Amino acid sequence: MAETSEVQLAQAMTMNCYAHAYVARAAFGEFRRGDRGSLLIVTHALGDQPAAGSGVYALACAATLGLARTLLTEHDEPTVAITTLLRGGAAFDASAGNLANASAEADEAEADALAALAVRVAASPAGEVTGRVLSAADAP
Structure with missing residues (x-):
């Protein structure tokens, strides 16, 4: 993380956390008008289990997980589902030098x-999926 520029940090946060926040803000207005809705937040498992070399990306994904928990607290509505899907959750052997390749292989798998x-x-009713954090291991 020490070698990350201000621009890289801002880009990582914008693409991984802020984008979700902007979509959620817009979506909840529509959900209220329609009296129902579903928000699926997709982020990387590195936000929950960082790996060597994942610094800024893991930080941005962890912030996205925090956003999901915050949305659940602020929007406790029975007809609105807020679910988080973690990609890249498959165990992979990664180091700082091969993190991007290992992550891409896990995503493809x-x-x-x-x-x-x-x-x-x-397709699920809101009450069955809201608040859940799911990964490929939970797939049917």
């Missing part, structure tokens, strides 16, 4: 399972 899980979440 999980792609079908995560897609099936996202469809299941979208």
